[in-house]
C-alpha cells in the first residue's frame with residue numbers, strides 16, 4: 491500500500507529502507523522523498539517506520555547467535 495502518494499513510496503519501500511539501516515523519518519525523507527512534498531503522509535510514514543523497526547529488531551534478535559542475544563536480568567529469568 492502506498493504511504494506517500496506524492497513520491498510513490500510504499501510500506502515495502504519503508505521496510506526495505508529499515509533493513510538497509512534507516513531509522514528516522516528524516517532519513518526516509520532524504521532518501522525516499524517521504525513527506526517532502528505535501529507532507530500528508532508524515533503520520534502514516536512514522537507509523538510504518540516504527541512498525542518496520544520493531545519487526546526488524548525482532549528478526550535481528552531471533553536470528554542473532556546465542557552469544558549476541560540480550561539476556562534478561564537474573565530476577566526476571568525463568569527458573
Ligand code: FES
Nearest residue numbers: 494496528529531
Ligand atoms: S503524500 Fe507524501 S509528500 Fe505528499
